[in-house]
Amino acid sequence: MYKINPSELPISKLQQYLQGAVAPRPIALASTINANGKRNLAPFSFYNIFSSNPPVLVFSPARSGRTAKQKHTFNNIKETSEVVINAVNYEMLHQMNLASSEFEDDIDEFEKSGFTPVKSELVKPFRVKESPVQFECEVKQIIELGTNGGAGNLIICEIKLIHISENILNENNEIDQNKVDFIARMGGNWYCRTNSNSMFEVKKPLASIGIGVDSLPDSIKFSKILTGNQLGLLASIDKLPAKEEIEDVKKLYENFSEKEKLATLLLEKGEIKNALCVLM
Numbered sequence: 001m002y003k004i005n006p007s008e009l010p011i012s013k014l015q016q017y018l019q020g021a022v023a024p025r026p027i028a029l030a031s032t033i034n035a036n037g038k039r040n041l042a043p044f045s046f047y048n049i050f051s052s053n054p055p056v057l058v059f060s061p062a063r064s065g066r067t068a069k070q071k072h073t074f075n076n077i078k079e080t081s082e083v084v085i086n087a088v089n090y091e092m093l094h095q096m097n098l099a100s101s102e103f104e105d106d107i108d109e110f111e112k113s114g115f116t117p118v119k120s121e122l123v124k125p126f127r128v129k130e131s132p133v134q135f136e137c138e139v140k141q142i143i144e145l146g147t148n149g150g151a152g153n154l155i156i157c158e159i160k161l162i163h164i165s166e167n168i169l170n171e172n173n174e175i176d177q178n179k180v181d182f183i184a185r186m187g188g189n190w191y192c193r194t195n196s197n198s199m200f201e202v203k204k205p206l207a208s209i210g211i212g213v214d215s216l217p218d219s220i221k222f223s224k225i226l227t228g229n230q231l232g233l234l235a236s237i238d239k240l241p242a243k244e245e246i247e248d249v250k251k252l253y254e255n256f257s258e259k260e261k262l263a264t265l266l267l268e269k270g271e272i273k274n275a276l277c278v279l280m
């Protein structure tokens with residue numbers, strides 16, 4: 001493995017590794033205002049949800065890598081303690097990118113990017129009309145992580161009101177992941193897009209607890225053919241099959257000689273217990 005000691009790399013190089021390795025990252029399009037009511041809008045991918053109760057989002061406008069100066073978003077939040085975080089979908093990509101330009105302090109990125117400001121209900125910063133999900137937030141805490149260039153600032157935001165476009169809801173008013181088309185930031189200039197081509201569904205492990213890979217028979221656990229994913233699936237069942245079950249299944253497939261190949265086919269069909277039986 002290639003080893004990196006963060007303290008031995010220039011910030012720009014380290015950032016390439018960090019952003020390439022922690023990816024994809026969702027994008028918060030943060031709308032703020034300063035004490036005089038001047039609007040600001042900028043995207044941040046150091047962002048996620050960290051609590052449901054209370055509902056908390058955290059994002060991090062970092063000090064400039066070149067000048068160590070704080071970003072306008074950070075300064076505005078220091079002044080007013082409010083932010084609207086807008087989710088970003090594929091249709092918003094290039095306007096969002098434009099909003100990330102380093103415009104001067106007195107420039108309104110709503111105007112520059114062409115996004116439409118909509119009044120919020122509980123906070124002063126505006127929502128972005130084009131965004132399918134808009135979180136009106138109160139900033140509860142700011143944690144400054146340093147004074148050098150690249151130092152982040154954790155903006156801990158409590159969600160006070162959520163607006164969701166009907167376009168991404170299903171008939172039960174739940175978010176349909178096939179409709180969101182969110183974009184996310186990768187390393188370098190790469191992005192990814194969440195649509196049905198890139199998503200896949202994985203059922204949660206059984207309601208009961210899986211036996212775990214350590215409880216699989218050694219012949220399966222130490223197989224040179226089975227993959228980690230296959231072992232994970234096999235070990236997700238709640239108990240090893242009984243002797244009679246194993247015999248019945250083996251009888252069913254007695255014409256197959258390559259048991260790992262057969263198990264692979266059965267796993268692909270979701271027949272985990274049968275796969276385990278033929279391997280035992």
Ligand SMILES: Cc1cc2nc3c(=O)[nH]c(=O)nc-3n(C[C@H](O)[C@H](O)[C@H](O)COP(=O)(O)O)c2cc1C
Pocket residue numbers: 027040041042043044045046047060061062063070071072073074096097099100101102103185
């Ligand atoms: C997709 C995307 C994600 C970004 N994520 C961050 C981030 O997490 N933290 C950060 O400090 N800057 C990030 N930036 C850069 C800021 O958007 C940029 O510095 C912007 O000018 C800050 O605006 P402000 O000074 O008006 O707050 C990102 C840019 C893009 C395009």
